[in-house]
Amino acid sequence: MLNTAQQKAVETTDGPLLIIAGAGSGKTKVITHRILNLIKKGVAPHSILAITFTNKAANEMKDRVSALLSEDMALNRPISMQERPFVSTFHALGVHIIRENARLLGLTRHFTIYDRGDSRRAIKESMEQCSVDPKAHDPGTILNMISRAKGDGVNRLEYFDHAKGFVEEIVSNIWEKYENILAREKALDFDDLLLKTAQLLEKYPDVKNHYSEVWKYIHIDEYQDTNRVQYKIARALAESSRNICVVGDVDQNIYSWRGATIENILNFEKDYPEATVVTLEKNYRSTKTILAAANSVILKNRMRREKTLYTDNDHGEKIELIVSYSETEEARAIADKARELISAGTSPSEIAILYRANFQSRVLEDSFIKKQIPYQLLGTKFFERKEVKDVISYIRAALNKDSWGDIARIINIPPRGIGKVTLMKIMSEMGAGNSVPGTKKDGPGTVGVVGALTPALKAKVSGFWKLLDDIRQEIAEKKPSEAVKFVIQETGIERMYRDGVGDDEERLLNVRELVSVAAQYDDLKDEGSETQGENKAKTGEASENKAIEAFLENAALATDQDELQKNDEAVKLMTVHAAKGLEFEYVFIAGLEQDLFPFKHMDDAEIDQAGEEEERRLFYVALTRAKKKLFLSNAIIRTVYGAQRVSAPSEFIADIEKNLIEENVPEKPSGAKAIFIDF
DSSP: OOOHHHHHHHHOOSSOEEEEEOTTSOHHHHHHHHHHHHHHTTOOGGGEEEEESSHHHHHHHHHHHHHHHHHOTTSOHHHHHHOOOEEEEHHHHHHHHHHHTGGGGTOOTTOEEOOHHHHHHHHHHHHHHTTOOTTTSOHHHHHHHHHHHHHTTOOHHHHHHTOOHHHHHHHHHHHHHHHHHHHHTTEEOTTHHHHHHHHHHHHOHHHHHHHHHHOOEEEESSGGGOOHHHHHHHHHHHTTTOOEEEEEOGGGOOOGGGTOOTHHHHTHHHHOTTOEEEEEOBOSSSOHHHHHHHHHHHTTOSSSOOOOOBOSSOOOOOEEEEEEEEHHHHHHHHHHHHHHHHHTTOOGGGEEEEESSGGGHHHHHHHHHHTTOOEEETTOOGGGSHHHHHHHHHHHHHHOTTOHHHHHHHTTSSOOSOOHHHHHHHHHHHOTTOOOTTSTTOOTTHHHHHHTSOHHHHHHHHHHHHHHHHHHHHHHHSOHHHHHHHHHHHSSHHHHHHTOOTTHHHHHHHHHHHHHHHHTTTTOOOOSSTTGGGHHHHHSSOOOOHHHHHHHHHHHHOOGGGGGGSSOSSEEEEETGGGTTOOEEEEEEOOOBTBBTTBOOTTOSSOOHHHHHHHHHHHHHHHTTEEEEEEEEEEEEEEETTEEEEOOBOHHHHTSOGGGEEEEOOSSOOSSOOOOOOO
16 A cells, blocks of 8 residues: 555656655655556556666566566556566666667777776776876775766866866876776776766767657656766756656765765756655654654754654664773674574564774674674675686676786686786787787787797687687577686686685685576576667677676676675674665664764864765664664774774764663773773
């Protein structure tokens, strides 16, 4: 059953629609039922586009839509069982559009998608070319500056023209070299997937008109987290039909540091004056106590739309405040509480420990290990493990032999006697962008390269190119799981880890797990828009294996939340940012101290109003992850950057009405010497 506000959102099918959806108000239910309603009114499923922000959310939405279409007896059965709307993340949408128009960007369908590690490697190489010392200028910071500019829709030339000061001039020069490397390797980085898509829609009217005609009904979830480029993409696609439905909550805008702009949702009615606005305030997740705390906290923010969450759920237990003397004591107290909950029958997977900064996880992990409580730390992605990336690199290099980053990574894994000197000699003599030896497209420089090698090295290099050709052939003919298994076996990776020592057994299990991951794509069929038939005409090449493309895309776009599917029976440890969109029965919010949460950067004299309001929104998000009970904790003494400091309780605690909280203060600290402070 839908409540009155949800029903209005579902039935408003034409024209712009803004859905202000409070935490736990059933927004996914509304979007999926709205899609069902559109189809029941005669809209073709392939004319519907739904964009989310995470793979987890996209998969959940796909499953729900499929279930609704399959179960609704009023629908024509063949249509309901076969056609599906196009549901994806923004970045996956970008990959889809770019692949279908790759030739316009000088790419092929099999362009490489850089992950963060690939980008850092290329930035370091660019810095070397510019004679910039990585000790004086952090590569990660430079990459972040380029990433932020791309998220704002700024290309390299625009950045160069408006560069202010010495640092931005350095970044401009590094960016130029970085783009050259991307072009050389026929690659795009994570931000390019959006920027290049926006540029395609802006520069080529035929492209924009095509997709506007294909997707006549557009849904965008978490609209408050869109950046300027995502905003441009949405505007372009909805320009002709104006059938755009955006769902979001100003109170949950927490990503300004990566380019999200709250103005997009605040200005929606200016962009679309004829828009209908529906507010979802009924919460189905949390207790009355938790919502009362969340409402009182967020009420202090000025940049928001008025909204008050309510629920028919019980009042529930009071919020428990745990005050400890040190971060070690805090971690012990949290671990003890978690163990009590598990002993009482709570599944470990229904317990989450949230914190503001990543460094807080170390002491928490120590306590969970000592007390033998199963836990999972979100942040180490499966696809970022070295052994997994090695296998992925073999596949990417086989499909794109211009991907020198992948070739450099794997040419000597397992060891085959091809060192860095040999690799650099091959690359320098061939020239950037030339074909790889052993392919039909060998350029005139190939003879010189082969001639420069000893007979033994020549045989090894030729064997490597032959191996890549074999892998490509396997990809073209076999299912993804079979192709991955072939890579693991034929490259010698499986034998290397099987005969190894130490952590090699775990690495072997990880690469074998990759076969299971790939198997999820074995039966993949084309879905979504009616653009597939035009692929060959647009790209000038056949789509060899869309299943392997989807597998590689998933590997490149995977997020921390995707790891929740593994090791389920464990307490979750994560930052509040990583917890966005998730829910748990019991939630601990650790480190609630002034300057930690709300967070104060070391170089900030004080937090400005915008920063202060975002910190409060972040705390609001943390509170509303809980279904049954909240635990808030802080420490009087905390070691930060090697120095102990006395911390005042977070101002956010005082924002919550006292009658909602019960305080738990340990009688005395256990273990090390105590420090007592009289406030």
